[in-house]
Amino acid sequence: MTTRTAAGARTLERKYYASKEVFDAETERILLRRWLYAGRGSSLSRGDYFLFEVDAESVIVLRDGDDRIQAFHNVCRHRGTRLTDVPEGSFSKSIQCPYHAWTYGLDGALIGAPFMDEVDGFCAEDYPLHSVAVSEWEGGIFVNLDPDAEPFESAFGTLIGKFDRWHWGELDLAHRIVYEIDANWKLVFQNYSECYHCPSLHPQLNRLTPFRNAWNDLEEGPFLGGPMRMSIEGGSMTMSGQRCAAPLPGIDGEDLNLVQYYTIFPNLLLSLHPDYVLVHRIERLAVDRTRIVCDWLFHPEAMAAQDFDPSDAIEFWNTTNKQDWQVSELSQKGIASRAYRPGPYSELESAIAAWDREYLRALGPV
Numbered sequence: 001m002t003t004r005t006a007a008g009a010r011t012l013e014r015k016y017y018a019s020k021e022v023f024d025a026e027t028e029r030i031l032l033r034r035w036l037y038a039g040r041g042s043s044l045s046r047g048d049y050f051l052f053e054v055d056a057e058s059v060i061v062l063r064d065g066d067d068r069i070q071a072f073h074n075v076c077r078h079r080g081t082r083l084t085d086v087p088e089g090s091f092s093k094s095i096q097c098p099y100h101a102w103t104y105g106l107d108g109a110l111i112g113a114p115f116m117d118e119v120d121g122f123c124a125e126d127y128p129l130h131s132v133a134v135s136e137w138e139g140g141i142f143v144n145l146d147p148d149a150e151p152f153e154s155a156f157g158t159l160i161g162k163f164d165r166w167h168w169g170e171l172d173l174a175h176r177i178v179y180e181i182d183a184n185w186k187l188v189f190q191n192y193s194e195c196y197h198c199p200s201l202h203p204q205l206n207r208l209t210p211f212r213n214a215w216n217d218l219e220e221g222p223f224l225g226g227p228m229r230m231s232i233e234g235g236s237m238t239m240s241g242q243r244c245a246a247p248l249p250g251i252d253g254e255d256l257n258l259v260q261y262y263t264i265f266p267n268l269l270l271s272l273h274p275d276y277v278l279v280h281r282i283e284r285l286a287v288d289r290t291r292i293v294c295d296w297l298f299h300p301e302a303m304a305a306q307d308f309d310p311s312d313a314i315e316f317w318n319t320t321n322k323q324d325w326q327v328s329e330l331s332q333k334g335i336a337s338r339a340y341r342p343g344p345y346s347e348l349e350s351a352i353a354a355w356d357r358e359y360l361r362a363l364g365p366v
């Protein structure tokens, strides 16, 4: 069932949590190269957009008039101006630069450029918005800022089809909480990757999923994790331990007694429950600052019921999140100390050891 082992691995050196040089290398070699989870497609009606930002890059993610998701660099082709700095909104039928009113269609084509017909040889077709690779999977929008991005289907091949039973793509947002914490983004992944801390930090969680009830079915590479068995048959991860909605269509048998946890490198945590899906989008803000956007997704039929009440699930994970963020902030402070030395992982932390290996492979020498 499991071949897990931390194989004598130790925690990462201090520079990975404290150095601007490492931070900048992460930008170039990881965040500008990998497929990143940007948000949910169902949040966008035709003409709606949101901005997705990585370092100095700002990407306009929108749904065009033909219902297609598009992604463009937020950079005017005239003199480079940002087309908008409003984080989300709606374009009527076009995107107009606020500077000299060059105007782009929702497909990125330049459709208006005042007085440029006076310029010899100017051809609007030569100046569409720079597009960004975009793909949709299970209702999630993923973008890749690398002009030579590996196709999404090949990069995510291991995962495609794996979560069909949850019908993740059909779910709607029931609740969102945005957290900002004083800790490096990797501490969030590492914290999520083990339940060694559950008995001491999360008594409410450990009661529902005793920490040794876990195994991993993805043990190496960019996607890691696996199920935990719940102690209450037919329960869920909620304050009461009971489901707060009917099981998702496709969930039956053993899945009714399991919660599944996956880290999706480099910016997504996916927690699949019998009755809902929890998504954490991890946004790196600074070497010691991270934003975490946490979404509770439920089936639209459950949400339409008069007595729908997700608060049992929201309170449970909000409580657990805050416990995790607090120790992550304490870890950041301790690791920043000159006294810090890498420490040994326990066998219960084998998934972190695997996550660190993948991170170091992606980052390369620094």
Ligand code: FES
Binding pocket: 076, 077, 078, 079, 080, 081, 097, 098, 099, 100, 101, 102
């Ligand atoms: S910079 Fe955008 S129209 Fe001039």
Ligand SMILES: [Fe+2]
Binding pocket: 191, 192, 197, 201, 202, 320, 324
């Ligand atoms: Fe935790």
